Amino acid sequence: xxxxEATLREALRRMNEETRCEALDAVTADSNLFDAVDSMAIVDxxxxxxxxxxxxxxxxxxxxxxxxxxxEHSPLRRWRDWVAYVEQRHGR
Amino acid sequence: xxxxxxIHFAGDVLTRPLAKLHGLLPxxxxxxxxxDIDQVHQLLAGxxxxxVVILHMGMDNILEEASAAEAEARMEAYGAALxxxxxxxxxxxxxxxxxxVPDAVLGMDRLDGxxxxxxxxxxxxxAARERPNVxxxxxGGIIARLGAERGLSLQNRLVMRMPYTKPAIEAVTAAYAQxxxxxxxxxxxxxxxxxxxxxxxxxxGEDGADGVAVDRQYPGSVFRRFQTQLLELRxxxxxxxxxxxxxxxxxxxVFALRQMPLALSDFSSVRVxxxxxxxxxxxxxxxxxxxxxxxxxxxxxxxxxxxVRAALPMVETWRFEAGKADAALGLLGSIPGLKAWxxxxxxxxxxxxxxxxxxxxxxxxAAGGLDAYLDSLDIxxxxxxxxxxxxxxxxxxxxxxxxxxxxxxxxxxxxIARFMHGADVFDIRLTDRFGDMGVIGVVIVADGEIDTxxxxxxxxxxxxxxxxxRHVIDRIGAPALRARYLPTRRxxxxxxxxxxxxxxxxxxxxxxxxxxxxxxxxxxGRDIPxxxxx
Numbered sequence: 033x034x035x036x037e038a039t040l041r042e043a044l045r046r047m048n049e050e051t052r053c054e055a056l057d058a059v060t061a062d063s064n065l066f067d068a069v070d071s072m073a074i075v076d077x078x079x080x081x082x083x084x085x086x087x088x089x090x091x092x093x094x095x096x097x098x099x100x101x102x103x104e105h106s107p108l109r110r111w112r113d114w115v116a117y118v119e120q121r122h123g124r
Numbered sequence: 125x126x127x128x129x130x131i132h133f134a135g136d137v138l139t140r141p142l143a144k145l146h147g148l149l150p151x152x153x154x155x156x157x158x159x160d161i162d163q164v165h166q167l168l169a170g171x172x173x174x175x176v177v178i179l180h181m182g183m184d185n186i187l188e189e190a191s192a193a194e195a196e197a198r199m200e201a202y203g204a205a206l207x208x209x210x211x212x213x214x215x216x217x218x219x220x221x222x223x224x225v226p227d228a229v230l231g232m233d234r235l236d237g238x239x240x241x242x243x244x245x246x247x248x249x250x251a252a253r254e255r256p257n258v259x260x261x262x263x264g265g266i267i268a269r270l271g272a273e274r275g276l277s278l279q280n281r282l283v284m285r286m287p288y289t290k291p292a293i294e295a296v297t298a299a300y301a302q303x304x305x306x307x308x309x310x311x312x313x314x315x316x317x318x319x320x321x322x323x324x325x326x327x328x329g330e331d332g333a334d335g336v337a338v339d340r341q342y343p344g345s346v347f348r349r350f351q352t353q354l355l356e357l358r359x360x361x362x363x364x365x366x367x368x369x370x371x372x373x374x375x376x377x378v379f380a381l382r383q384m385p386l387a388l389s390d391f392s393s394v395r396v397x398x399x400x401x402x403x404x405x406x407x408x409x410x411x412x413x414x415x416x417x418x419x420x421x422x423x424x425x426x427x428x429x430x431x432v433r434a435a436l437p438m439v440e441t442w443r444f445e446a447g448k449a450d451a452a453l454g455l456l457g458s459i460p461g462l463k464a465w466x467x468x469x470x471x472x473x474x475x476x477x478x479x480x481x482x483x484x485x486x487x488x489x490a491a492g493g494l495d496a497y498l499d500s501l502d503i504x505x506x507x508x509x510x511x512x513x514x515x516x517x518x519x520x521x522x523x524x525x526x527x528x529x530x531x532x533x534x535x536x537x538x539x540i541a542r543f544m545h546g547a548d549v550f551d552i553r554l555t556d557r558f559g560d561m562g563v564i565g566v567v568i569v570a571d572g573e574i575d576t577x578x579x580x581x582x583x584x585x586x587x588x589x590x591x592x593x594r595h596v597i598d599r600i601g602a603p604a605l606r607a608r609y610l611p612t613r614r615x616x617x618x619x620x621x622x623x624x625x626x627x628x629x630x631x632x633x634x635x636x637x638x639x640x641x642x643x644x645x646x647x648x649g650r651d652i653p654x655x656x657x658x
Binding site: 050072075076078079080082083086092094096097098100101 | 138140141144273274277279280283284286289290291293
């Protein structure tokens with residue numbers, strides 16, 4: 033079974049190669065991605081995560097939901113919530 | 125120094141994910157700007173800016189809450205705005221085909237959807253045919269290859285205004301890069317191929333002409349198809365060369381006995397011997413009077429490829445692996461330097477022109493003396509001025525002419541088009557009794573100075589340079605006309621051209637760059653008829 037959190041960390045690392053946001057270099061369970069980067073970086077992160085997860089699981093699952101860009105409720109406001117959100121969308 | 129290109133994006137989707145072009149275009153220093161989303165029509169209606177304009181328009185945008193007639197009207201308006209914009213800019217304008225995802229409940233409705241998509245795309249094709257600075261990236265084709273389920277995400281389109289998945293984004297971005305490369309970088313000129321296990325299966329020296337595989341059954345079918353692809357490249361203007369370690373009689377026997385797409389006469393240069401391939405490639409370059417960097421070499425044998433790579437790093441090498449049919453038959457299409465947006469008339473005639481050149485050489489040997497030979501050629505010049513139809517060919521000449529080139533300034537099609545708006549660009553065509561050599565020269569006069577004076581090496585030795593210069597001076601009518609010679613490693617042939625043709629030397633710097641002013645012009649020379657053309 034794919035390690036979703038490890039895959040998401042790899043997606044974050046790849047996205048951050050371009051964004052170069054220092055706050056994302058050492059992400060903890062409580063790290064706030066949403067406030068650390070702009071919306072374009074979030075789009076990049078979603079696309080990168082979708083592609084890596086598809087390669088790992090064999091299933092394409094879109095990760096953009098109605099709360100993703102919501103300043104108050106985005107799962108990207110806390111890393112552990114983001115991992116849980118993606119696991120849920122992948123049916124875990 | 126890298127060439128600077130500014131790229132402006134506008135689209136009905138987020139364009140930033142489609143703009144990761146830096147790694148794909150390492151030869152250029154890119155500046156990339158993005159309009160806000162849904163600003164395509166505003167960009168087309170506004171002032172022209174940038175070197176490259178990339179516009180994204182998707183099927184959703186055209187079809188949104190529209191009948192077929194309304195969709196066609198929208199596309200007609202888009203096509204008209206595109207043509208109008210392209211007509212008043214020298215920039216390269218890149219647009220995209222619309223993807224077709226027939227998902228109607230009724231089968232006949234799916235057919236109607238396919239037919240509508242074809243009609244909508246035809247509006248773009250018409251614009252590209254009409255305006256030479258419009259390129260079309262086939263996003264519809266990219267999605268078809270990836271599969272709509274893998275390449276498109278309706279969820280992402282609705283939430284993020286980004287309809288493509290990561291693999292599709294990468295493919296679209298690569299297609300944009302290729303479209304830019306096709307317009308800004310010179311195309312390779314020669315495809316040199318090995319014979320055994322490349323043009324046919326097996327080794328002719330061991331299997332015999334009857335025994336090699338090149339027929340309609342696998343594996344011979346792979347080689348037949350590869351030969352057909354090579355023939356198509358030749359028809360698009362590239363030259364073919366055969367470079368093989370074999371006995372000539374064996375090779376000739378295969379071409380004589382076997383029914384194959386390629387004939388031996390399709391190769392502009394044939395090297396069949398036991399010398400290292402690198403030596404033969406040097407001989408090919410000399411015979412065709414082309415630089416080694418313009419050659420792509422294809423062989424099945426890694427040893428031969430490595431020998432060429434080590435001896436001639438400027439030659440691009442590719443391995444042909446017939447056992448992997450998809451890779452083998454996708455090879456030519458995957459080599460960026462072989463691609464071009466369109467062929468000029470000169471490209472299409474190039475292989476025939478090399479055959480004519482062989483006839484000229486034979487006539488020269490028989491004429492007895494250079495003057496008698498030149499008189500016998502019945503040389504004629506056609507000279508045009510600021511002709512938009514010649515933009516592609518003239519840009520091509522500025523990018524590949526090295527020997528008879530006074531300043532060696534490289535220009536894109538956009539640059540040439542810009543000169544045509546504010547300066548004088550002369551195109552020179554040469555014909556003789558052996559045939560039409562096509563457009564072989566460019567002269568650009570800007571701000572009272574000869575910015576560019578070049579002639580293709582194919583046209584050298586015919587004594588037409590002075591006549592061309594005389595014509596330009598007459599038409600420009602600037603008594604204080606200035607000129608420059610900028611030395612390079614390869615243009616020493618032209619070092620005294622202006623000195624010999626009635627220009628006074630004003631200055632020469634330490635690097636050997638010289639500046640001149642007109643003082644009488646070229647002395648009387650050969651009487652070569654000149655026809656001015658529109």
